[in-house]
Amino acid sequence: MTAAAPAIGNARAYMRGRGRLLVSPAVGLLLAFSILPLVATIWFSLIDYRLLAPGALRFVGLANYVRLLSDPSFGPALLNTLLLIGMVLLASIAGGLVLALLLEKVTFGRGLLRLLVLSPFFVMPPVSALLWKNLLMQPVAGFFAWVSGSLGAPPFDWFARAPLASIGLIVAWQWLPFACLILLTSLQSFDREQREAAQLDGASGLVIFRELVLPHLARPIAIIVMMETIFLLSLFAEIFVTTGGGRASSNLAFLVYSQAMLRYDIGGASAAGIVAVIFANVLAIFLVRAVGRSLEA
Amino acid sequence: MRPYSLLLPIAALAGCSPQHAGETTLTIATVNNGDMVRLKELGSAFEKSHPGVHLKWVMLEENVLRQRVTTDIAIRGGQYDVVTIGAYEIPVWAKQKWLAPLDDLGPAYRKDDLLPPIRSAVSYQGTQFAAPLNGEGTVTMYRTDLFRKAGLSMPETPTWEYLIQAAAKLNDPAHGVYGLCLRGKAGWGENMALITTMANSYGARLFDEKWRPQFDTPEWRRTMTTYVSALRGYGPPGAVANGFNENLALFSQGKCAIWFDSTVAAPFVSDPKTSRIANSVGFASAPNEGLGRGANWLWTWGLAVPSSSKKEAAAKEFIRWAAGPDYARLVAARLGWLAVPPGTRRSLYDNPEYRRAAPFAAITLKAISAANPNAPSVKLVPYVGVQYAAIPEFQGIGTEVGQQFAAAVAGQISPEDALAEAQAATKRQMAAAGYYK
Numbered sequence: 001m002t003a004a005a006p007a008i009g010n011a012r013a014y015m016r017g018r019g020r021l022l023v024s025p026a027v028g029l030l031l032a033f034s035i036l037p038l039v040a041t042i043w044f045s046l047i048d049y050r051l052l053a054p055g056a057l058r059f060v061g062l063a064n065y066v067r068l069l070s071d072p073s074f075g076p077a078l079l080n081t082l083l084l085i086g087m088v089l090l091a092s093i094a095g096g097l098v099l100a101l102l103l104e105k106v107t108f109g110r111g112l113l114r115l116l117v118l119s120p121f122f123v124m125p126p127v128s129a130l131l132w133k134n135l136l137m138q139p140v141a142g143f144f145a146w147v148s149g150s151l152g153a154p155p156f157d158w159f160a161r162a163p164l165a166s167i168g169l170i171v172a173w174q175w176l177p178f179a180c181l182i183l184l185t186s187l188q189s190f191d192r193e194q195r196e197a198a199q200l201d202g203a204s205g206l207v208i209f210r211e212l213v214l215p216h217l218a219r220p221i222a223i224i225v226m227m228e229t230i231f232l233l234s235l236f237a238e239i240f241v242t243t244g245g246g247r248a249s250s251n252l253a254f255l256v257y258s259q260a261m262l263r264y265d266i267g268g269a270s271a272a273g274i275v276a277v278i279f280a281n282v283l284a285i286f287l288v289r290a291v292g293r294s295l296e297a
Numbered sequence: 298m299r300p301y302s303l304l305l306p307i308a309a310l311a312g313c314s315p316q317h318a319g320e321t322t323l324t325i326a327t328v329n330n331g332d333m334v335r336l337k338e339l340g341s342a343f344e345k346s347h348p349g350v351h352l353k354w355v356m357l358e359e360n361v362l363r364q365r366v367t368t369d370i371a372i373r374g375g376q377y378d379v380v381t382i383g384a385y386e387i388p389v390w391a392k393q394k395w396l397a398p399l400d401d402l403g404p405a406y407r408k409d410d411l412l413p414p415i416r417s418a419v420s421y422q423g424t425q426f427a428a429p430l431n432g433e434g435t436v437t438m439y440r441t442d443l444f445r446k447a448g449l450s451m452p453e454t455p456t457w458e459y460l461i462q463a464a465a466k467l468n469d470p471a472h473g474v475y476g477l478c479l480r481g482k483a484g485w486g487e488n489m490a491l492i493t494t495m496a497n498s499y500g501a502r503l504f505d506e507k508w509r510p511q512f513d514t515p516e517w518r519r520t521m522t523t524y525v526s527a528l529r530g531y532g533p534p535g536a537v538a539n540g541f542n543e544n545l546a547l548f549s550q551g552k553c554a555i556w557f558d559s560t561v562a563a564p565f566v567s568d569p570k571t572s573r574i575a576n577s578v579g580f581a582s583a584p585n586e587g588l589g590r591g592a593n594w595l596w597t598w599g600l601a602v603p604s605s606s607k608k609e610a611a612a613k614e615f616i617r618w619a620a621g622p623d624y625a626r627l628v629a630a631r632l633g634w635l636a637v638p639p640g641t642r643r644s645l646y647d648n649p650e651y652r653r654a655a656p657f658a659a660i661t662l663k664a665i666s667a668a669n670p671n672a673p674s675v676k677l678v679p680y681v682g683v684q685y686a687a688i689p690e691f692q693g694i695g696t697e698v699g700q701q702f703a704a705a706v707a708g709q710i711s712p713e714d715a716l717a718e719a720q721a722a723t724k725r726q727m728a729a730a731g732y733y734k
Contacts, residue, residue, distance in 0.1 A: 051371035052389065052689030053730065067729055139534035140552065160537045160707035244483050246700035248709055261364050263693030264371070
């Protein structure tokens, strides 16, 4: 017994070594695809790399970062990123909850309704942005202008008067089905007996909703918040198609684009990219914590 | 993941077609405008007359084309043998030695036939670096029926003041007609092109001789307040989203009384197939305040050969064909005179058949001849270009400043604040690029 112990230990060590060897290609690939680009981006962010300037590629230290952080469009971009995420989360979860509650009550034709509710999710972002911009929100020929015109009100110039809110509206419309679907499935898993028991105890519909249904929905809501935040951080097409940027509607992703593709400033774009990565990570830490807490609860 | 990643290099190899002896494939990157689409259609005629040369077309939207081609050439990718580039890029790229000189296109190309402003726009320090395919200037378009009804008559060369007064009189939102349509959409090739050209006619310039931005001058203030108040007062709602295409749609549907923009629009608005008001369109010269420069911009799309191309001889042969004097006749024979790319050659405007087919020929010629990219302002400038400054930094500057100007049209900030922001942004970008040592 005692003599066999080191042999087992050896075998374990051997197996562990083997295991490491076997996973090394996967780890290597992971490193190659995630770490190398990051390292390259960090390096680019420290040099003067402008495609249109001859003889560039000079090490400039943190000059790109200083320029970015002192750029007057950086602060608004950061704020717009947060505002957009907040607006879309709020609208899609509130709207999705209402839709899900209504859909749950429907018994006839629910399949078809669900399909219809889901359809905005399948429209490509640039297409839906174009639809909203040209067919609905356009202040001369758009549908909203026609509605307000027939009510005797002047048309509302959406992208001039409320650019960020207009973009938020479009994106919320796209994400509404996602929130609705997740909330609907979890509503359907809500325990019927629990509801009946509460009803027998004399609880009103509103009380049941507040005390039983909402806590039941905390987890799916946390999931929605996390998923949508991940995608909304990199929101781009809707801004590009509708307002084309500007201080009132650019987010961080758009700032990176305008640095790289409009100024051909790879150094500046890389610095903005790194800042965006840091920002996303900070946000992610908070989110993972919040989601983890709701999963434990 | 793994098996596919092994296949990738093989797929990439299969992608390049083997080159047979004497066979050349020219990759042509071009913008997707009407003239280029027709050139692509007629490209088979070139392939027929030049056996062994195949044309591979990459057609892209203007901004995407610019990004693709710029990155490819900047990192010496060598993907393209012929590229379509605009008047702005030609001097910038020629200076970087990114383009092969095109001085040797031979007598059949008839270099002397090119309109002088166009020829200087495609040249850098006296050497031609691109062969112009089409050219454009600016023109005032207006509704003759509305003018007649209101008892107004358009002068041959109006002033801004006259245009705005007429717009105020003709502005009739209740009946869906707006007085004045102008570009409002942010972008260095959209609202910036218009506002900078307008500023030139008010005696302004983008930079002084020491590259200091001039947005804090009284000339620019006058331009911006006039532009913003005219567009907010008599422009269509949503003007801040209107670029060339949006205004073209509005004017063709009869929603604008006056539209000042590129001569490219002239064939579309006078064709009954694309315009509801084709029979009542009038043309006048670009506004001029009598201060020495009119609001005349100049733009041209030209074909150029990147110096990274290894097929220069074949590429030049193609350019000689596509931008040469005989191409116009080929297009006219196949598609009619109106489809001929306008604005590059004197011979087209001397052709009585073309003049008969195109009622806007004279005004286009006049508009192009009036532009002077080498001296855009009455004051001295260190740059070339009317509605742009041909320096690498201008795209970034124009984008940022254009957004500020659009914000002023949207009413988010005042014209004065927009100019102050523009001045600060331009100074910052020029400093970052090392202009102030």
